């Protein structure tokens with residue numbers, strides 16, 4: 753019971769968290785600040801299937817033209833690194 757509670761708290765990702773992206777886009781692997789994706793597609797998806805939350809990744813260190821968006825929860829892990 754307590755282990756499950758701990759897992760759930762570690763599993764929780766909230767906007768502003770530092771996360772490690774390890775999804776299918778290997779060029780983008782690394783650390784990002786995460787926000788909820790608010791593109792048009794995700795807003796529609798939010799209405800249709802609210803369990804399927806997608807995230808937008810923001811690179812706070814370099815100004816890339818584009819960063820991953822509509823990222824699945826399974827593709828990111830909350831970083832334990834202390835910035």
Ligand SMILES: [Zn+2]
Nearest residue numbers: 789791794822
């Ligand atoms: Zn999106």
